[in-house]
Amino acid sequence: xxxxxxxxxxxxxxxxxxxxxxxxxxxxxxxxxxxxxxxxxxxxxxxxxxxxxxxxxxxxxxxxxxxxxxxxxxxxxxxxxxxxxxxxxxxxxxxxxxxxxxxxxxxxxxxxxxxxxxxxxxxxxxxxxxxxxxxxxxxxxxxxxxxxxxxxxxxxxxxxxxxxxxxxxxxxxxxxxxxxxxxxxxxxxxxxxxxxxxxxxxxxxxxxxxxxxxxxxxxxxxxxxxxxxxxxxxxxxxxxxxxxxxxxxxxxxxxxxxxxxxxxxxxxxxxxxxxxxxxxxxxxxxxxxxxxxxxxxxxxxxxxxxxxxxxxxxxxxxxxxxxxxxxxxxxxxxxxxxxxxxxxxxxxxxxxxxxxxxxxxxxxxxxxxxxxxxxxxxxxxxxxxxxxxxxxxxxxxxxxxxxxxxxxxxxxxxxxxxxxxxxxxxxxxxxxxxx
Amino acid sequence: xxxxxxxxxxxxxxxxxxxxxxxxxxxxxxxxxxxxxxxxxxxxxxxxxxxxxxxxxxxxxxxxxxxxxxxxxxxxxxxxxxxxxxxxxxxxxxxxxxxxxxxxxxxxxxxxxxxxxxxxxxxxxxxxxxxxxxxxxxxxxxxxxxxxxxxxxx
Numbered sequence: 008x009x010x011x012x013x014x015x016x017x018x019x020x021x022x023x024x025x026x027x028x029x030x031x032x033x034x035x036x037x038x039x040x041x042x043x044x045x046x047x048x049x050x051x052x053x054x055x056x057x058x059x060x061x062x063x064x065x066x067x068x069x070x071x072x073x074x075x076x077x078x079x080x081x082x083x084x085x086x087x088x089x090x091x092x093x094x095x096x097x098x099x100x101x102x103x104x105x106x107x108x109x110x111x112x113x114x115x116x117x118x119x120x121x122x123x124x125x126x127x128x129x130x131x132x133x134x135x136x137x138x139x140x141x142x143x144x145x146x147x148x149x150x151x152x153x154x155x156x157x158x159x160x161x162x163x164x165x166x167x168x169x170x171x172x173x174x175x176x177x178x179x180x181x182x183x184x185x186x187x188x189x190x191x192x193x194x195x196x197x198x199x200x201x202x203x204x205x206x207x208x209x210x211x212x213x214x215x216x217x218x219x220x221x222x223x224x225x226x227x228x229x230x231x232x233x234x235x236x237x238x239x240x241x242x243x244x245x246x247x248x249x250x251x252x253x254x255x256x257x258x259x260x261x262x263x264x265x266x267x268x269x270x271x272x273x274x275x276x277x278x279x280x281x282x283x284x285x286x287x288x289x290x291x292x293x294x295x296x297x298x299x300x301x302x303x304x305x306x307x308x309x310x311x312x313x314x315x316x317x318x319x320x321x322x323x324x325x326x327x328x329x330x331x332x333x334x335x336x337x338x339x340x341x342x343x344x345x346x347x348x349x350x351x352x353x354x355x356x357x358x359x360x361x362x363x364x365x366x367x368x369x370x371x372x373x374x375x376x377x378x379x380x381x382x383x384x385x386x387x388x389x390x391x392x393x394x395x396x397x398x399x400x401x402x403x404x405x406x407x408x409x410x411x412x413x414x415x416x417x418x419x420x421x422x423x424x425x426x427x428x429x430x431x432x433x434x435x436x437x438x439x440x441x442x
Numbered sequence: 443x444x445x446x447x448x449x450x451x452x453x454x455x456x457x458x459x460x461x462x463x464x465x466x467x468x469x470x471x472x473x474x475x476x477x478x479x480x481x482x483x484x485x486x487x488x489x490x491x492x493x494x495x496x497x498x499x500x501x502x503x504x505x506x507x508x509x510x511x512x513x514x515x516x517x518x519x520x521x522x523x524x525x526x527x528x529x530x531x532x533x534x535x536x537x538x539x540x541x542x543x544x545x546x547x548x549x550x551x552x553x554x555x556x557x558x559x560x561x562x563x564x565x566x567x568x569x570x571x572x573x574x575x576x577x578x579x580x581x582x583x584x585x586x587x588x589x590x591x592x593x594x595x596x
Contacts, residue, residue: 120491132491136548144552151495 010035010407014415019422021121021131023073024429028418030403040403042395042422044265046429052382060086060172060351060377067369067384068166071428073116075166076109076157077362080235081369085358086172089373092349098174100337103235105160105167106360107326110234112153112164113363114281114319117426118205119146122316125420126208142204145197149323152194159183174347181338188334191327195295198324202299205320209303212313213417217401219310219394220274221283222256224361232284232291232325234361242286243273250359253368257385262393267429269393270385276393279365280425281318282309296325312398315424319363351377362387364426388427395422444499445482449590452507452542454488459515459566459579463506466564466586473587478596493545500556504593506586507542509563516578517565518586520593523547526561560593562586 014030027043051070055063067082068075080102087094094102120132129135136143154164159179161167169175179187225247226237238247239256248256259268270277285292285300289307292300300306300321305314355372365387372381398421406414451467454460464485471483484496497503511519528543542561549555564586567576574580 133544133548136551140552143548144554147491147494147552 012411014411019419021423022427026429032407037403040399041264042399044267044429046266048266052384055379055382058379060373064170072165073113074362076105076161077360077367079167079170080106081358081360081367083170083172085356085369085371088356089354089371090352092173094174095345100333101178104330104333106235107330108153108156110326110363111323114323115150118316118320122423126211145200149197152190159187171347173349174345181342184334184338188331191331194327202302202320206302215402216310217398220277221286222277222279223283223287223366225287230291232288240287251357253357265392267389267392270390276397278394279387279390280315281322282315285318293325293328295328296321299324312421313424364388364428388429391425395425445480446501447481448484448496448500449504450484450486450496452486458568458570458572459576460508460569462508462564462579465575466506469587470590494549497549497556498554502558503556504560506562508566511563511565513565515565515567516582518589519563521561523559
């Protein structure tokens with residue numbers, strides 16, 4: 008006699024935004040499995056119309072409180088490309104350092120506060136304090152370091168203020184960079200501790216695989232584990248697609264069960280995020296990051312979505328190690344005072360960076376006065392929604408006999424492993440009424 | 443080097459009286475600011491776990507927040523964390539959603555708690571969408587300021 012299962016999770020916990028899980032099965036026959044997104048649209052693409060190109064970054068950074076620097080960087084890159092605004096090598100490097108601070112911040116927040124409680128069988132980080140106070144202290148300390156790193160370069164942890172078309176309004180002093188570098192070096196033991204603690208619970212990471220297309224940036228010149236420069240690739244695609252052609256990759260479409268759009272490229276869905284970057288670029292990780300990946304037996308070709316959290320941990324180590332080196336490069340060359348220069352003109356372009364949770368596209372069009380006439384933003388999380396749905400459709404039949412509680416827990420853990428930023432992902436619907 | 447004394451305003455100013463903690467700290471830092479160099483004023487908003495960071499390394503922390511205490515709207519009450527029990531049920535839907543008393547307990551368990559923590563709870567009249575305080579609480583703002591100044595001993 009097959010199982011009857013009815014799961015109706017209204018608003019998952021420990022994810023950003025609102026998502027629902029529905030499963031109905033009768034006598035072992037699965038009738039319905041859905042990842043629903045009921046989040047209200049945000050209307051940013053409409054809000055920026057008419058704004059001056061110098062104001063775009065300020066507004067779109069408000070799309071998110073966790074990945075605001077990422078939105079600012081993607082939009083600023085798009086603005087600069089559209090208007091032919093140049094940026095110095097120095098500013099470019101400092102912006103990448105800014106970007107890395109947010110990768111660490113967001114990943115640590117997700118790993119420590121959102122995902123890892125599941126590995127330890129507790130509902131939140133609060134009970135973890137009693138169970139593993141040193142591990143929690145380490146997580147809090149790393150999160151604080153990343154916030155102060157962002158403060159230093161972006162001017163603020165959330166919603167950066169130093170980013171302007173053409174460069175930065177302020178750069179740290181040599182002493183400030185050296186102090187930061189020392190703090191990053193000092194954080195390496197803490198990262199190792201965090202990795203060891205998570206490894207101790209890694210047996211609770213569900214074993215599940217689905218052959219998936221992974222999309223991310225790829226940078227060949229120089230070959231880099233990239234979050235910032237490069238073109239678009241996937242594990243199914245031999246070669247790269249130019250950023251301005253991102254729509255041929257995303258192919259966004261509206262779906263009944265979600266206020267966020269879905270995407271597809273070479274398969275009915277694709278996944279983005281740390282595991283996607285890892286699967287496309289793992290050989291380019293820093294040495295310590297490779298060691299951490301080895302600790303967890305994480306290898307290129309991994310298609311277990313639950314391992315995205317581990318890939319994030321690997322990336323935390325990578326961005327810290329690489330940043331230590333980048334600061335040396337900057338200071339060896341010597342910091343130069345510079346003033347950002349830009350002027351308005353007509354243009355249209357796309358900017359792309361890897362948000363902590365995946366590849367992000369911002370596209371803008373400006374008139375000759377530099378006023379925005381159109382915008383299109385494609386968020387990593389909306390690129391993941393279809394992949395989550397496909398994961399559900401494969402996972403549920405495999406675990407249908409495990410009982411409702413276990414099924415619900417595994418489905419929630421699966422969604423959390425994508426580190427979704429759901430309210431980022433519901434931007435604007437552009438519909439035509441056909442009557 | 444962190445200052446010895448921190449005054450933290452908690453709450454959401456978009457929810458009328460729920461933002462009273464933030465409003466009080468805003469007003470205090472206008473009044474005090476440079477006059478009291480050993481005191482730091484922090485608008486911690488709906489910061490949740492960030493409270494851990496703001497109180498760490500201090501001798502004394504004063505927290506000001508809207509509190510349902512079963513009192514008349516506008517009443518301000520002073521208490522220590524161990525004088526009260528939280529009846530707040532968390533849904534764990536957001537990291538901004540935090541039980542202040544639980545966070546203080548966490549701080550203690552982590553060995554990071556200040557020598558002294560004092561909480562000022564203010565009973566709200568209106569907790570719903572709105573950019574201003576209710577007339578009741580707005581009318582008491584100067585009184586709240588003087589209560590905190592007395593606690594500061596400056």
